[in-house]
Amino acid sequence: MEKRKRNDRKLKDGILQGLIYLSAILTVTVLAVIIGFILYKGLPGINFDFLTRQWDDRTTFVNVERKAALTEKNDAAYVASLGITLALDNENIVISHIDKDSPVKAALNMKNQAYVLKKKDIITKAGDVKIEKMTAEEAAAVLNEGMGVVRIKIIRPGGGIVPMLVSTIYIILLSLIIAAPVGISSAIFLNEYAKRGRILRLIRFAIQNLAGIPSIIYGLFGMLVFVQIFKMQYSVLAGSLTLSIMLLPTIISTTEEALREIPPAYREASFGLGSTKLQTIRRIILPGALPGILVAIILSIGRIVGESAALIWTAGTVAQIPGALVGSEAGAATLTTKMYWLIKESADLSTASSIAVVLLVLIIVLNIASKLITRVFLTKKGMN
Amino acid sequence: MSDIIKFSVSDLNLFYGNFQALKNINMKIAKEKITAFIGPSGCGKSTFIKTVNRMNDLIEGVRITGEITMDGVDIYKDMDAISLRTRVGMVFQQPNPFPMSIYDNVAYGPRIHGIRKKNVLDEIVEKSLRQAAIWDEVKDKLKKSALAVSGGQQQRICIARTLAIEPEVILMDEPTSALDPISTLKIEDLATELKQFYTIIIVTHNMQQAGRISDKTAFFLNGEVIEYGETEQIFNKPRNKKTEDYITGRFG
Ligand SMILES: Nc1ncnc2c1ncn2[C@@H]1O[C@H](COP(=O)(O)OP(=O)(O)OP(=O)(O)O)[C@@H](O)[C@H]1O
Ligand SMILES: [Mg+2]
Numbered sequence: 001m002e003k004r005k006r007n008d009r010k011l012k013d014g015i016l017q018g019l020i021y022l023s024a025i026l027t028v029t030v031l032a033v034i035i036g037f038i039l040y041k042g043l044p045g046i047n048f049d050f051l052t053r054q055w056d057d058r059t060t061f062v063n064v065e066r067k068a069a070l071t072e073k074n075d076a077a078y079v080a081s082l083g084i085t086l087a088l089d090n091e092n093i094v095i096s097h098i099d100k101d102s103p104v105k106a107a108l109n110m111k112n113q114a115y116v117l118k119k120k121d122i123i124t125k126a127g128d129v130k131i132e133k134m135t136a137e138e139a140a141a142v143l144n145e146g147m148g149v150v151r152i153k154i155i156r157p158g159g160g161i162v163p164m165l166v167s168t169i170y171i172i173l174l175s176l177i178i179a180a181p182v183g184i185s186s187a188i189f190l191n192e193y194a195k196r197g198r199i200l201r202l203i204r205f206a207i208q209n210l211a212g213i214p215s216i217i218y219g220l221f222g223m224l225v226f227v228q229i230f231k232m233q234y235s236v237l238a239g240s241l242t243l244s245i246m247l248l249p250t251i252i253s254t255t256e257e258a259l260r261e262i263p264p265a266y267r268e269a270s271f272g273l274g275s276t277k278l279q280t281i282r283r284i285i286l287p288g289a290l291p292g293i294l295v296a297i298i299l300s301i302g303r304i305v306g307e308s309a310a311l312i313w314t315a316g317t318v319a320q321i322p323g324a325l326v327g328s329e330a331g332a333a334t335l336t337t338k339m340y341w342l343i344k345e346s347a348d349l350s351t352a353s354s355i356a357v358v359l360l361v362l363i364i365v366l367n368i369a370s371k372l373i374t375r376v377f378l379t380k381k382g383m384n
Numbered sequence: 385m386s387d388i389i390k391f392s393v394s395d396l397n398l399f400y401g402n403f404q405a406l407k408n409i410n411m412k413i414a415k416e417k418i419t420a421f422i423g424p425s426g427c428g429k430s431t432f433i434k435t436v437n438r439m440n441d442l443i444e445g446v447r448i449t450g451e452i453t454m455d456g457v458d459i460y461k462d463m464d465a466i467s468l469r470t471r472v473g474m475v476f477q478q479p480n481p482f483p484m485s486i487y488d489n490v491a492y493g494p495r496i497h498g499i500r501k502k503n504v505l506d507e508i509v510e511k512s513l514r515q516a517a518i519w520d521e522v523k524d525k526l527k528k529s530a531l532a533v534s535g536g537q538q539q540r541i542c543i544a545r546t547l548a549i550e551p552e553v554i555l556m557d558e559p560t561s562a563l564d565p566i567s568t569l570k571i572e573d574l575a576t577e578l579k580q581f582y583t584i585i586i587v588t589h590n591m592q593q594a595g596r597i598s599d600k601t602a603f604f605l606n607g608e609v610i611e612y613g614e615t616e617q618i619f620n621k622p623r624n625k626k627t628e629d630y631i632t633g634r635f636g
Contacts, residue, residue, distance in 0.1 A: 196444060265480035269542070271442060273493040273549055274470035283496070284482060 038360065042353030049120075050354060053160025055319035055338075060156065062107040062115050063149050071099075077136040079143045082150075084117075086136040086143075092122045092155075093131055093139045107152075117154065125153035161355060163319045167236065167332035170322060171315065172304050174240035175247060180297060182244070183251030188281060190252070191259040211249035216309035218246040223313040235330030236322045239315025246310055247300045254299070258292020259285060291377035298370040305362055308336045317341040335359055387414035390553065390583045391436065396450035398431060398440065405431045407607040409450070413600075418575060418584045420594035420615065423604030424630070429587045432604070433555050436585065437472040438465040454553075470497065473546035477558040479538035481530035481545070486513075486522050489530045489541055493549035508548050516544035517574050536567025543574065554578065556586040560593065572597050591631060595619050603627045 066081040077086045083102030084095050095117060098104060104117040123139065124132055127150055131139040143150070194200045222242030232238040262285055270280040286293075316331035319338060323329035333341065335355050342352045391413040398406035405428050413419050421429045431440070438459065440446045452459050459468050470493075481489050490509045499505060509526070513519040518540040522533065530541050539559060546554060556575070560568040575584055575597050588594050594601055595615060602612040603624075611618060611627040622628040 263480070265476065265478060266482055268439065268442075268476065269480045269482065269545075270492075272437065272439065272469060272474040272476075273496065273545065274466050274468075275496045276466055279496045283492070288483070 035360070038353050038356045041350055042355070042357035045350050045354035046357055049157075050160050051162075051165075051358075053162060054156065054158045055160060055163050056158040058156045058158065059153065060115060061110050061151055061153050062104075062117065063110075063151050064103050064107045064117075065149050066147055067103055068147070077140050079140045081144055081147075086123070086140050088136050089120075089122075091133070093124075093134065093136060095119055095121050095123065118156070120157060122155040122157065123152055124155060127151060161335065161338075161358065163321050164333055164335045164338045164355070165358075166321045167315070168305060168334040168336075170236050170332060171240050171243065171311070171334055172301055174236060175243040175304055176297060176300060178240060179244035179247045179251055179300065180293075183248050183296075184255050184293060186248070187252045187255035187259060188285070191256050192277065192281060192285070207249045207252055211253065214309070215246055215307060218242055219310040219313050221245075222310060227314055232326040233328055233330065234314065234316030234318070235324070235326040236315060236332045237325040237330065239311045239332065242310050242314045243304055243307060246307075247303065250303075251296050251300060254296035255289060255293050258289035258296075261292070262288040291373060294373050295370050298366055298373070302363060302366050305334070305359065305366070306336060307334075308340045311337050312340065335362075387417060389413070390415040390454065392451075392453045392456075394451045396432075396435065396452060397448070398428075398435060399447040400443070401445045405607050406435070409609055411602065411609060411612055413583065413585065415583050416579055416581070417599040418579050418586060418597055419600045419602065420598035421585070421587045421602050421604060422589070422591065422594050422630070423610075425589075427604040428607040429604050430557050431607075433474075433557055433585060433587055436553070436555055437469050437474055439469075439474065441465050470549050471551055472553040472555060473549055473551035474555040475539070475543055475546055475557070475559045478562055479535055479542050481538050481541050483529065483531055485527050486530045486533075486541055487526040490544050490548050492545060497549065509544075512544040512548040513541075515547050515578070516540045517570060517577075518544060534567070536563045536570065539563060539567065539571060540574070543571070547578075551582070553583040553585070556584065558587050558589060561589060568593070591619075591633075603630060605630075 064082060067083065070080040071083075072080055073085075075085060077096075078084075079086065082104055083099035084104055085097035086093050087096035088094075089096075095104075096119065098117070098119060107115050107117050109115040123143075124130065126139075126143045127146070129142050131142055134142070143152075190200065190203065194203075219242060222238060222245075226232050226238035226241050227234060230238075266284050266288065267280060270284050275283070311334060315334070315337065317333045317337050317340070318331035319333050320329075320331065322332040335358060339352045339355045339359075342348045342355075389412045391411075393409055393411045393413070396406055396409040397404065409432065421433065423429055434440045435448065435452060436459075440448070448460065454463075454468075454471070457463060482492065484492075487509055490512050491505045494505060494508050499508070510519065510523075513522060518537060521537060522541070525533075530538060533541070539562075543554075543559075560571050563571070572593060575586065578584060579599075586594075586598065598615045600613065601615045601618040603610045603618065603622075603626075605626060611622060611624045613623075618627065619631060622631060628634075
């Protein structure tokens with residue numbers, strides 16, 4: 001009897017353990033497959049141009065003052081008066097080399113602002129002459145003709161994610177500038193000033209529930225209130241305000257947790273020395289809660305970077321470096337919203353995957369940073 | 385020689401919500417003497433000592449009636465808690481240095497009261513640590529964390545931190561209960577040393593300690609002062625039967 005029971009139990013234990021192993025392996029495999037697939041699709045598209053270029057091709061007219069003293073080169077594709085070498089690339093005439101003293105480095109656009117020409121810029125027109133469909137040598141000959149100022153039409157090729165990177169950073173900074181002070185102050189108020197009672201419990205309950213609302217509802221709210229009622233249009237500010245509201249509950253509760261961990265003995269000691277509440281907060285409580293607050297901020301950055309639903313209807317999906325906080329110039333697609341747009345509008349899976357790789361790297365860096373911060377502060381605390 | 389009165393307590397009652405923790409206390413506390421409070425756990429010693437620097441103000445739901453005066457001034461009606469606490473310093477049961485350097489701990493009080501000059505702070509820090517009889521042990525590690533020294537040293541750093549605000553009165557709530565015998569003796573010596581300049585009120589569970597260092601002793605029971613007088617008299621010729629029982633260990 002006894003023995004059979006024991007065997008039964010052994011069998012059950014074995015099955016359970018097997019199941020645990022199986023699900024662990026399954027989880028790890030799924031994760032590996034997802035990341036592997038994204039890397040496989042996305043990595044080939046990642047290169048220097050992808051990380052440093054604008055998203056759209058940009059056409060610009062520039063004026064360049066040609067040199068008088070010419071350095072000749074034994075190369076028919078070299079434009080001596082401009083100090084550049086041309087090449088044919090995909091049926092386009094592109095700049096393939098720029099001399100150190102080349103006047104194209106002092107090129108001015110039509111608003112008389114500096115617009116320095118770069119390698120790989122495409123030249124389509126010199127003065128009134130169209131130089132499309134020429135060879136590099138023919139184009140060089142056209143450009144070499146004449147003296148003084150020449151007007152050149154160039155196309156700077158896009159295909160890069162710079163606008164999204166910049167917009168993402170703008171939105172991170174703006175959201176945190178709004179949400180962090182408000183969230184931290186609220187946490188301090190709730191923890192240090194508010195009288196315990198029904199109202200406080202109600203506020204805490206509300207905050208906990210706000211944290212659980214799906215982000216798309218924040219997006220809808222942001223569109224109705226900021227974009228429409230406040231007439232901000234799709235803009236960095238509308239997006240950041242929406243995200244700030246979304247982040248507040250997390251920042252408040254994480255900060256409150258950090259505040260609660262500060263030993264009451266520190267407060268007593270500080271008050272016992274005749275400090276006011278504000279002095280105690282500034283010198284004892286805030287420094288003590290700093291690691292927790294930093295972790296809250298890093299978690300928030302992670303959420304901003306990964307957010308799409310709350311931003312699509314508030315910051316829009318235009319790939320541009322926002323030129324204003326609100327209005328038609330202020331639309332700002334982040335990396336994540338651009339991914340969404342790419343798949344929806346053009347089914348461009350490989351570019352979307354390349355952006356995904358950049359996002360993955362960002363998130364990993366953030367996670368490591370938050371681990372490091374916690375560890376540094378933990379070892380400091382370990383002194384006692 | 386009659387004592388100069390530092391504190392005068394009349395008809396003091398204290399309630400935590402509905403619970404009355406102090407009942408009708410009347411007491412005069414002498415200047416530049418050591419007054420000890422003894423009594424069983426939960427009798428209200430800590431509660432009473434905290435009324436003297438108004439630390440009870442920080443607890444929600446506390447109600448106080450009666451009067452405490454310091455040098456004739458009502459500390460609840462005619463003084464604000466902040467300036468009271470700079471004149472009445474406190475040392476707690478558990479050493480509670482801040483998680484910062486020894487120097488910053490001692491300089492904390494002077495800094496919040498507006499002293500910024502480095503040489504002035506240096507002077508205050510050294511003087512306070514010397515007064516607290518710990519200068520020689522820590523002078524080479526002032527920049528080290530105050531949490532990285534022994535409990536006894538931490539407690540003396542806390543005393544130095546209190547001395548640095550130059551109070552007139554020092555309240556000590558069982559300052560040696562978390563310490564070893566040698567550290568305890570050091571702090572007792574320190575207290576007798578300090579009473580030349582400071583009025584000291586000390587709560588203790590340790591009968592010998594009260595006997596060794598205090599001039600006056602008050603015996604608390606259930607929120608009431610049962611007996612209060614010269615320490616000698618309380619320990620040798622207690623008038624009240626309960627005091628005698630408690631002191632001889634026959635209590636409860
Ligand atoms: N914050 C509080 N809220 C409610 N009741 C309290 C509070 N603090 C103390 N009390 C009660 O008041 C009474 C006196 O407490 P107090 O801490 O003053 O005693 P004590 O004499 O210092 O005891 P011990 O020797 O254990 O430190 C106790 O019954 C205690 O339970
Ligand atoms: Mg006590």
